[in-house]
Amino acid sequence: MSTPTELSEASAPGARTGHRKQSSTTPKPRRVRRLSQRDKVVLGFMVGIPTLVQLAFVWIPTLLSVFLSFTRWNGLALSDIRMAGLANYSYVVNDSPAFWPAVQHNILWLVFLAVIATPLGLLLAVLLDQQIRGSKIYQSIFFVPVMLSLALIGIIWQLFYQKDNGLLNFLLGTAGTPQAVDWFGDPHINIWAALVAATWRHAGYVMILYLAGLKGVDASLKEAASLDGANARQTFFRIVFPAMAPINIVIVVITIIESLRAFDVVWVINKGTNGLELISALVITYLIGEGQSIGIGSAFAVILLVISLVPITIYLSRTFRKEKF
Amino acid sequence: MSLHEDRSPGGIIRPGFDRRTLLKTLGIGAVGAAGIPLLAACTGGSGPGGGASASSSLTFGSGSSDDVPKAAYKAVTDAFTAKNGAKVTSNVVPHNDFQNKIATYLQGSPDDSFTWFAGYRMQYYAKQGLLSPIDDVWEKIGGNFSDGMKKAATGPDGKMYFVPNYNYPWGFFFRKSVWAQKGYEVPTTFDALTALCAKMQADGLIPIEFADKDGWPAMGTFDYINMRLNGYQFHMDLTAHKESWDQSKVSNVFDTWKQLLPYQNPGALGMTWQDSAINMGKGKSGMYLLGSFVTQQYTDPTLLADIDFFPFPEIAMEGQDAVEAPIDGLLLSKKGGNNQAARDFMAFIGSPEGQDAYAKVDPSNIATAKGTDTSAFSPLTKKCAETIANAKSISQFFDRDALPAMATNVMIPALQGFIKDGSIDVKNLEAQAKALYAAQ
Numbered sequence: 136m137s138t139p140t141e142l143s144e145a146s147a148p149g150a151r152t153g154h155r156k157q158s159s160t161t162p163k164p165r166r167v168r169r170l171s172q173r174d175k176v177v178l179g180f181m182v183g184i185p186t187l188v189q190l191a192f193v194w195i196p197t198l199l200s201v202f203l204s205f206t207r208w209n210g211l212a213l214s215d216i217r218m219a220g221l222a223n224y225s226y227v228v229n230d231s232p233a234f235w236p237a238v239q240h241n242i243l244w245l246v247f248l249a250v251i252a253t254p255l256g257l258l259l260a261v262l263l264d265q266q267i268r269g270s271k272i273y274q275s276i277f278f279v280p281v282m283l284s285l286a287l288i289g290i291i292w293q294l295f296y297q298k299d300n301g302l303l304n305f306l307l308g309t310a311g312t313p314q315a316v317d318w319f320g321d322p323h324i325n326i327w328a329a330l331v332a333a334t335w336r337h338a339g340y341v342m343i344l345y346l347a348g349l350k351g352v353d354a355s356l357k358e359a360a361s362l363d364g365a366n367a368r369q370t371f372f373r374i375v376f377p378a379m380a381p382i383n384i385v386i387v388v389i390t391i392i393e394s395l396r397a398f399d400v401v402w403v404i405n406k407g408t409n410g411l412e413l414i415s416a417l418v419i420t421y422l423i424g425e426g427q428s429i430g431i432g433s434a435f436a437v438i439l440l441v442i443s444l445v446p447i448t449i450y451l452s453r454t455f456r457k458e459k460f
Numbered sequence: 461m462s463l464h465e466d467r468s469p470g471g472i473i474r475p476g477f478d479r480r481t482l483l484k485t486l487g488i489g490a491v492g493a494a495g496i497p498l499l500a501a502c503t504g505g506s507g508p509g510g511g512a513s514a515s516s517s518l519t520f521g522s523g524s525s526d527d528v529p530k531a532a533y534k535a536v537t538d539a540f541t542a543k544n545g546a547k548v549t550s551n552v553v554p555h556n557d558f559q560n561k562i563a564t565y566l567q568g569s570p571d572d573s574f575t576w577f578a579g580y581r582m583q584y585y586a587k588q589g590l591l592s593p594i595d596d597v598w599e600k601i602g603g604n605f606s607d608g609m610k611k612a613a614t615g616p617d618g619k620m621y622f623v624p625n626y627n628y629p630w631g632f633f634f635r636k637s638v639w640a641q642k643g644y645e646v647p648t649t650f651d652a653l654t655a656l657c658a659k660m661q662a663d664g665l666i667p668i669e670f671a672d673k674d675g676w677p678a679m680g681t682f683d684y685i686n687m688r689l690n691g692y693q694f695h696m697d698l699t700a701h702k703e704s705w706d707q708s709k710v711s712n713v714f715d716t717w718k719q720l721l722p723y724q725n726p727g728a729l730g731m732t733w734q735d736s737a738i739n740m741g742k743g744k745s746g747m748y749l750l751g752s753f754v755t756q757q758y759t760d761p762t763l764l765a766d767i768d769f770f771p772f773p774e775i776a777m778e779g780q781d782a783v784e785a786p787i788d789g790l791l792l793s794k795k796g797g798n799n800q801a802a803r804d805f806m807a808f809i810g811s812p813e814g815q816d817a818y819a820k821v822d823p824s825n826i827a828t829a830k831g832t833d834t835s836a837f838s839p840l841t842k843k844c845a846e847t848i849a850n851a852k853s854i855s856q857f858f859d860r861d862a863l864p865a866m867a868t869n870v871m872i873p874a875l876q877g878f879i880k881d882g883s884i885d886v887k888n889l890e891a892q893a894k895a896l897y898a899a900q
Contacts, residue, residue, distance in 0.1 A: 207898060207899040208899065209588075209899065209900050210563055211563060211567060211588050211590075212567075212588075219899075222895065223895075226891075226892070226895040229891075230888060230891040230892050230895060231892065232873065232874075232877075232885070232888060233873055298727055298730050298731065298735075299735070315727075317727050317729070317730040318730070319673060319729075319730045320673060320727060320728070320729035320730020320731065321729070321730065322729070322880060325730075405673050405674070405675070406674075406675070408675060408872055408873045408876055409673075409675075409729055409873070409876040409877075409880070412873075420868065420869055421865070421869060423560060424559070424560040424864075424868070425559055425560060425562060425563075425581075425864040425868075426863075426864040426865040426866075426867065426868035426869055427563075427864075427865065428865040428869065428896055428899050429899075430899055431895070431896075431899070
């Protein structure tokens, strides 16, 4: 954005010489000299602190994880670290019975969020954007799940899904009978139960983002569309939705990220076993707590990192390409 | 969910905090308070010597964060202070956190003495040099313990590290009234057990109550079948990975278990042990293989009095000699090794006096020292205590005897898979065990 002005300044150096003491130098060193000592210190802090924070909390741990994934370590003394080559990766791919189910479940998670949860959030946003009574109350209700803590979510869904005393089986009339659906225990059903719980959170999140997006769409666009004879549906899909393009991209990224870091619901149900395997849960299982096996846990983490890099790279390259134009 | 599904074999029993125990706690407090002036009188007379004992102090880290055990350890430290004069500073940490952070805790600035478990889980940290051996303490307290207890307190280098406080047995629990009504008899052999199960099923009961949503309870069944089939030593060698998983001895365990699977609650994978305990309390199921902490679910005293217990039946070898009875007790950290007061405290918890102070507040567990007061025991507790006392060998439960990573990351999913459809891949178990034990 600033390039054209710079160029014009450089091409016409004499234009504003009257205001400057030295006119013969090129504009670049002049620009630097405009920074006082204090500016430099302030700038140094403003750039330096985030860089240090970024280094300390993102880059160094990431690189260490990558390093540790090639080692065997019990997490005690540093001298205990031994190189292990690709042994941890071979364990993950060949020996760990949970890895491939976890990959499948992460993909299922992504598809489910993209096809059901995100459109549901959009639908809620569109409905609540109308001038209906109590819209604020509904918004709060749908957004509450996003703010709840892990422990609370666990209790809430326990109340729904519990086999013998849960609300769901009670409504189905099967509570306490042998036909009762085992929502958490049946490995073919519990992933869907978890996905419903995840949707309950994700839809609220998407809804808030789209509500902000809808508020940002110029009302005159809609007016113009209706003047042109477009019905509500056409207005939405042809005018409003495309006008929200920046939000849509954010939502796509969020949906992908949410499906990769899907963790909490599964963890509170059974710590990610018995049909609920997810890569993130495996990372935690192997890294945190007494049962830690740092090399293997790091290998899981690196695999998750590589998978995450794909959508992130696509997103970033798109954003940067846009800025160039 | 940690809020209502605690990992109990590794954790702590939490019986209801009723009025009686509250009164007892107050009583202990009163006794402790009464002891202080008495002590002051003693040390006051000795002049400068009193200053030395008053200056000694120790810190005590406790993962026993539930109300009753917490109050019980408070009673112990108070009693110790009253006796010895050393000041005890307790740091109580929620038990899941305490267990998960044990490695960093021991490497950082641990307390002098802290609560922990017997078995591999103790030996592992002893091997890393993070604990202080306490052979001198055992010279004083050794006479208070059985050989089984002593074995469980020994480190991999043959030195003593652990002082047992209490334990609790695993076995089949059942309702006497239900059994009397149907005329069931306690089985002592595996065949008698399966025959009884068939009979119960015909009577419309779930023969064996079972829950494994949290993964660990099924390890109890595995451990018992393994010990009854292959003996106690094989259990120890397998959990230490001196024996391979990929052998017929291990496959036999699962094959034998398959005979019981049809009789265990089919809904196990969606249930917690609390759910199962309630089922048995309602008389829906015949018996339940669990630790004696199952009784904490029965707050109704008539129901509690109706609960009885029998040890796991004999299968192939060693009769009913081995009992699974996880022991909780104290360890001395590396730093605490230099503190004489901390060593005295360890000796105190290994004495009948110290264990009585604990058991008075938390009567749901069984004190491990000989000569402790058993007059307040219920008939069930008495039976549990006798079973442990008569045991030739005491195992600690799979997740205490084995590498924690093996127990949590491999066994839990493997057993859940087995419960689901009876399939198990011992080759894969061995492959995983190899990788995990090699990393230690």
